Amino acid sequence: MPELILVDKQYQEHIALITINRPKELNALNLQVMSEIRDALKELDDDDSVRVVILTGNERAFAAGADIKQMAGKSAVDMLLIDQFTTWDQIRKTKKPIIAAVSGFALGGGCELCMTCDMIIASETAQFGQPEIKIGVMPGAGGTQRLPRAVGKAKAMEMVLTGRFISADEALQAGLINKVVPVDSYMTEAVRLAQSIAVQSPIAVQLAKESVLKAYEMPLQESLAFERKNFYMLFATEDQKEGMSAFVEKRKPDFKGR
């Protein structure tokens, strides 16, 4: 049983919720939290009743970064042997879409964890930042790579080199997040987004997510070929027949994920 996260497999129909639960430490991401998130996502990925996962913290903090107290005394060799970022790679491999529902601090590893998710809904109190520079290091869980892809080089460079936090509004303008809403409705908004994905064909959603991620990981010609194969593959599914028949027959499709 996880101790530092809460997992609700049936938060809503087809929607699971993972809540990081270390409120006193502002949800600092120690090794145990990250392993628990990885294990929970693996289990939810294997569960056909779940189609979308929401990952959240609490109103004050999504997560204030990797656990500085756990890292403070470590040597480079310790860090290499612990190899914590393999866990992050496994999280990135989750097949189902993950929506980060963010309120308060999303800093350092917390900002990187949001960016490892597929979409971000933020409360207007959310603050995003990569403040590692202020403690003598730099981002290590994708911050120097995913942030520039999301907000462009100039803003990413400024955030990484000065540690400046940006508000939810600035994050929205920069393209880091999907939507900003009042603090009392960020969960509702995340659920609304999850529901609008959960009604689609789960297998089409999975292949579409995989294809969009390739845009960041492959040269264009290769990722276009990858996309094309996934597109053709979907014509082998019952959901494609159902989706297109439903359109022709002017009714709502009933997708089964087959």
Ligand code: CAA
């Ligand atoms: N690691 C461990 N503990 C943390 C933490 C972190 N990243 N962030 C906050 N905490 C703890 C504090 O130590 C404090 O604990 P105590 O009550 O035992 O002292 C508690 O959470 C509350 O924090 P504050 O009293 O500092 O709260 P605040 O409102 O005054 O400040 C804050 C909030 C601005 C977020 C501040 O806590 C802060 O700057 N935190 C660190 C942010 C940071 O540097 N994150 C990057 C970490 S490195 C990283 O993430 C590397 C990577 O790429 C993976």
